[in-house]
Amino acid sequence: MPDAEVICELVNYWAERGRMLHRSLESVYESLRDFLVCQRDGRVVGCAALSIYWKDLGELRSLAVAADYAGRHVGQELLLQAIEQARTLGLARIFALTYEPKFFQKLGFRPVDKADLPSKVWRDCIRCPRADACDEVAMLLELS
Template sequence: MKVRKALVSDIKSIHRLINEFAKKGEMLPRSLNELYENIRDFFIAEENNEIKGVCALHILWEDLAEIRSLAVKKDSQKKGIGSLLVKKSLNEAKKFGIKRVFVLTYIPDFFKKIGFKELDKSKLPQKIWGDCIRCPKFPECDEVALIYEFME
C-alpha cells in the first residue's frame, strides 16, 4: 500500500469514492470543482494503481486544521488504510506547525485509537461551520467532534 499526495488525474476517482459515502449520509458530498480547488489537501492510498482510500487535511487557521473526506473502499476497510491516511495527514499538520487537528465524525472510536480526544463542538471556532451549512442535517448535527493536540 502506497500513500501519496493526490494528483489532478486522481480527482474523478476521489469524487466517486467520497460521494458513494455521501449518498448514504456518512459524509458531505464534494463537487469536482471543490476537489480540484483543494487538491493539495488530499492524500490517497493506492495499491496496484487503484485508489483504495482518500483523506484530506484542510488548514483553517494558524494553529487549527481539519481531517475531512476520509473514505476507504468497502472491500478495503479494516486493513489499516484509514489509520495510515490519518497518520500521514497528522504528520503533514505537524510539519506545517499546526498545533490542533479536529474531525467531525460518525466513527469516533476509530479516531480515539489514533489519539484523538472527544471535544464539545461549541469549543470549535465559528469559522469551521462553513461546510456545515450545506449538510442536510444542519443545524441538528449528530456528528462527534474530536481533536488531536500535538505535544510541545
C-alpha cells in the same frame, strides 16, 4: 490531477450511505492540493484531506476508504500521514467531524464540544444543510 474523479467517487459512495457529507467534483478540484491518496494494486483505494483552518488548527476531511479495502489499515495510514503533515506545517491541533469517533479515538483524538470549534461553526456549518440537526461528532487531536 488524475485522482480527482476517484476521490469524488470514494467520498460520494459513503455519502450516499449516510456516512459522510457529499462533495462535488468542483470542491475536490478546489482543494486537491490538500488531498492524500493511498494506492494499492495500481488503484486509489483511499483518500483524506488536511485543510488548514486557522493559524494553529487543521481539519481532517473526506477520509474515505474503498469498501473492498476496509479493515486493512488504509484509513489508519492516511490519518497517520495527515497527522505527520500537520506536525510538519506546525499546526497545534487537528479536528474532524465524523460518524466514526471510535476510529479516530484509536489514534489519540478525543471528543470535544462543537462549540469549542468556533471558526468551523461560523465558516462552514452555517452553509451546511444539516446545520440545525448536525449529528456528527467533533474529534480533536492535540499535536503539541
